Amino acid sequence: MRAAFVIAGKDLSQRIRDRSAILLGLVAPLGLAFIFSAIIPDTTASFDVSLAYVDQDGGEISSGFISGVLPDIEADELATVEPYTDLDTAMVDVESGTTHALYVFPDGFTDGVLAGDGGSVRLVGNVDHSISTQIADAILSGYLAEIDAVGISVDAAMRSGAQDPTALVAAAAQSPDAVVLVDTEAASRELDATTFFSAGMAVFFLFFTVQFGVSSLLEERFYGTLPRLLGAPISRWSILGGKATSSFILGLTSMVVLAVATTLLIGAEWGNPAGVAILMISGVLAAIGIMAVVAVVSKTPEQAANWQSIVAVLLGLLGGTFFPLSQAPPALAFFSKLTPHAWFLQGLGDLSAGDGLSVVVIPALAMLTFFVVTVAIAVLAGRGRVLAP
Amino acid sequence: MNVLECEGLVKAFDDLVAVDDVGFHIAAGETYGLLGPNGAGKTTSISMIAGILESDSGSVTVGGTEITTRTTEGKRQIGYVPQDIAIYPDLSARENLRFFGKLYGIPKARLDERIDEVLAVIGLTDRGDDRTEEYSGGMRRRLNIGIGLLHEPMLLILDEPTVGVDPQSRNSILEGVEELGRTGTAVLYTTHYMEEAERLCDRVAIIDGGKIRAEGTRRELVELVGQLDTINLGVVGSARRLAEALASVTELESVIATEGSVEILVEGASGLLPRVLEIAQQSDVGVSGVEVIEPNLESVFLHLTGKALRD
Ligand SMILES: Nc1ncnc2c1ncn2[C@@H]1O[C@H](COP(=O)(O)OP(=O)(O)OP(=O)(O)O)[C@@H](O)[C@H]1O
Ligand SMILES: [Mg+2]
Numbered sequence A: 001m002r003a004a005f006v007i008a009g010k011d012l013s014q015r016i017r018d019r020s021a022i023l024l025g026l027v028a029p030l031g032l033a034f035i036f037s038a039i040i041p042d043t044t045a046s047f048d049v050s051l052a053y054v055d056q057d058g059g060e061i062s063s064g065f066i067s068g069v070l071p072d073i074e075a076d077e078l079a080t081v082e083p084y085t086d087l088d089t090a091m092v093d094v095e096s097g098t099t100h101a102l103y104v105f106p107d108g109f110t111d112g113v114l115a116g117d118g119g120s121v122r123l124v125g126n127v128d129h130s131i132s133t134q135i136a137d138a139i140l141s142g143y144l145a146e147i148d149a150v151g152i153s154v155d156a157a158m159r160s161g162a163q164d165p166t167a168l169v170a171a172a173a174q175s176p177d178a179v180v181l182v183d184t185e186a187a188s189r190e191l192d193a194t195t196f197f198s199a200g201m202a203v204f205f206l207f208f209t210v211q212f213g214v215s216s217l218l219e220e221r222f223y224g225t226l227p228r229l230l231g232a233p234i235s236r237w238s239i240l241g242g243k244a245t246s247s248f249i250l251g252l253t254s255m256v257v258l259a260v261a262t263t264l265l266i267g268a269e270w271g272n273p274a275g276v277a278i279l280m281i282s283g284v285l286a287a288i289g290i291m292a293v294v295a296v297v298s299k300t301p302e303q304a305a306n307w308q309s310i311v312a313v314l315l316g317l318l319g320g321t322f323f324p325l326s327q328a329p330p331a332l333a334f335f336s337k338l339t340p341h342a343w344f345l346q347g348l349g350d351l352s353a354g355d356g357l358s359v360v361v362i363p364a365l366a367m368l369t370f371f372v373v374t375v376a377i378a379v380l381a382g383r384g385r386v387l388a389p
Numbered sequence B: 001m002n003v004l005e006c007e008g009l010v011k012a013f014d015d016l017v018a019v020d021d022v023g024f025h026i027a028a029g030e031t032y033g034l035l036g037p038n039g040a041g042k043t044t045s046i047s048m049i050a051g052i053l054e055s056d057s058g059s060v061t062v063g064g065t066e067i068t069t070r071t072t073e074g075k076r077q078i079g080y081v082p083q084d085i086a087i088y089p090d091l092s093a094r095e096n097l098r099f100f101g102k103l104y105g106i107p108k109a110r111l112d113e114r115i116d117e118v119l120a121v122i123g124l125t126d127r128g129d130d131r132t133e134e135y136s137g138g139m140r141r142r143l144n145i146g147i148g149l150l151h152e153p154m155l156l157i158l159d160e161p162t163v164g165v166d167p168q169s170r171n172s173i174l175e176g177v178e179e180l181g182r183t184g185t186a187v188l189y190t191t192h193y194m195e196e197a198e199r200l201c202d203r204v205a206i207i208d209g210g211k212i213r214a215e216g217t218r219r220e221l222v223e224l225v226g227q228l229d230t231i232n233l234g235v236v237g238s239a240r241r242l243a244e245a246l247a248s249v250t251e252l253e254s255v256i257a258t259e260g261s262v263e264i265l266v267e268g269a270s271g272l273l274p275r276v277l278e279i280a281q282q283s284d285v286g287v288s289g290v291e292v293i294e295p296n297l298e299s300v301f302l303h304l305t306g307k308a309l310r311d
Helices: A002-017 A019-039 A062-077 A089-094 A109-114 A131-157 A167-174 A193-223 A226-231 A236-266 A273-297 A302-318 A329-336 A340-352 A355-380 B043-051 B071-075 B092-104 B107-119 B137-149 B165-180 B194-200 B218-222 B239-246 B270-282 B297-305
Strands: A050-055 A080-083 A103-107 A119-125 A181-182 B002-013 B015-026 B031-035 B055-062 B078-083 B156-157 B186-191 B203-210 B209-216 B229-236 B252-258 B261-267 B286-293
Touching: A002 A019, A002 A236, A002 B092, A019 A167, A019 A181, A019 A193, A019 A236, A019 A273, A050 A062, A050 A089, A050 A131, A050 A355, A062 A080, A062 A103, A062 A109, A062 A131, A062 B137, A080 A089, A080 B107, A080 B194, A089 A103, A089 A119, A103 A131, A109 B209, A167 B092, A181 B297, A193 A236, A193 A273, A193 A302, A193 A340, A193 B002, A226 A236, A226 B078, A236 B186, A273 A302, A273 A340, A273 A355, A302 A329, A302 A340, B002 B186, B015 B043, B015 B055, B015 B186, B031 B043, B031 B165, B031 B194, B031 B229, B043 B055, B043 B156, B043 B186, B071 B078, B078 B137, B092 B107, B107 B137, B137 B165, B137 B252, B165 B186, B165 B194, B186 B194, B203 B218, B203 B297, B209 B218, B209 B297, B218 B297, B229 B239, B239 B252, B239 B261, B261 B270
Parallel strands: A050 A080, A050 A103, A119 A181, B031 B186, B031 B203, B078 B156, B156 B186
Antiparallel strands: A103 A119, B002 B015, B002 B055, B203 B209, B229 B261, B229 B286, B252 B261
8 A cells, every 4th residue: 555655656756747747637628628618609509409399289379389489480490390299209209319309288278378277388308408408498488478468468458348359368467377387307407618628628638647647557667667666575456556546646636627727717617516526536537447458458558558549539529528419419429428428528517407416426337337347357458467577 | 594595496488488497595695696698597587586577386585585476575685686777767866766765665764864875885976866867878777776775685686787887887886796795695696797707606507598507606617517727838939849748747638739839728727837838948949928718607608508608
């Protein structure tokens, strides 16, 4: 244990002198996060929005929306609209992401509203398409606000004693919460652009930072110091432990410094510090495991460095660190779950929705699974070889 | 009491048996040499002795403690100086020493003092705070040795420490090793320089092809192969006449006359040389030069293995 810390301390002082760790761990991600968040103010601008509805009501208010509002939206190419007759089919499609947001007008909705009993439209959003859901919400709210205004003017007319066939509609206005929205599943689960790029760059470059720690074992062989470590009165595990410790400290330091710096400098909002810490620690461990596998299966330090860069870039792209996965094809969204990056960003997104600490449990467990599996692979693949003089 | 005892050490790399049944012992204050050419198995042997490389079979004890790759505490008794320079280029000599000192558990209070002592011994006091990548090859070699000395081991293993070193540094390294022997450290010294083995080592093992071919003091090894001294006389006049005159001296094993010189094989050349020169004078043959060649480890090696120590 003591020897592991002695080795880690030596490694860290070497890394501090070698500027490349600081460059890749802090300067590059901070710079890129800054640039991205400046040139891409909002990621919603050009997204496809696919809406759908199920009209079980068939009354005036629902059909006013379906045939009065939605066709205009579609004509303006703001969204595509898909009618469904079967609620179950529609729900399946929302869940899979084929449809981003679904309006459900329940049976008796119009009658209820007109009778002054109130009524509710369900808006069901896909978890990963919060922006589409927000747009759907805005469209519906705009329409319902208009109904409200109509109701108020009818009300006024009635008071003056005029007889109007729309008198029934006026009843809607009397109840201030005549129409309520329920069941908007997709509470905003996506990070704002600045936070997204800050976190994306942090986790992307984490893999490069950690690589320095992991590869320092190959460096010991290169310098010829590995035989000295093997000859020292320390256990062999403490050599590996030292490397893991320095990798962990490097990775975590770069993440923490980036989180603080992006918060202070460009206004990123990382969310609940405890949740962020859990996600960071599991993310750093996952990165160590993955980089250790690449180092162990490589024959030379150069080969390891090349493959580690390739793996870091590929996982980063697949994991959605450069663009949000929410609008990516479903297949990519699925495969992205094979990267710690995607879990890290998902955890941060859920955390930012303010759902409490429990939302980080699944992403953290997913990343820890990466750690356990990759460390097991590295140990098996490197047995009898990694610590040979 | 023996500081090091090893026996039956075997190591194969795939089909190649690099070390085949190597065993010996070294007493306190004794310097033991492993003399052999490139690829003889010297580094492989000492890697197993230092608990760096797993052996296929055999055993090693240092100071009575068994040494394997899993040993921790027992390795404190061993100082190991690798053949290839093994220092961190981005750290200073002082930082290199401090790191290894901590790994060997030298108490903090003692460590700084000890680092200064070692820097003085290896002549790097003035440059101790410079990064070692700025050092000359000789300075790096000296630091390489210094790290092995730092924790004052009872057994110091030096693997060809003078390779690529200028004559002056080399001499100071050899003097340092002699000094260690005097202070009671057991030294295991590998080399393919015959002169170093002869100068430093109390006993020498000749190793080739992974096997120890012979072992003993220089005298024992020379006697083992029954080598004689050679006297080469450069002559002015008839070499044959001189050879015939010398035939009467029974102590001479053989006398061969060639054009302008006479080669004599004898046990103990120095004792007989005056008589040989006297006979030359009596025979009226002028002597233009005298060369005495005593058998050395080089010739022992040649005799044992049929090949030269260096290619
Ligand atoms: N890791 C290894 N894998 C395969 N073969 C090896 C390995 N290490 C050593 N050998 C082989 O074992 C034999 C002995 O090598 P070793 O390094 O012990 O020789 P040496 O006596 O130290 O030589 P030198 O004077 O050149 O240092 C050589 O044939 C070498 O090629
Ligand atoms: Mg060698």
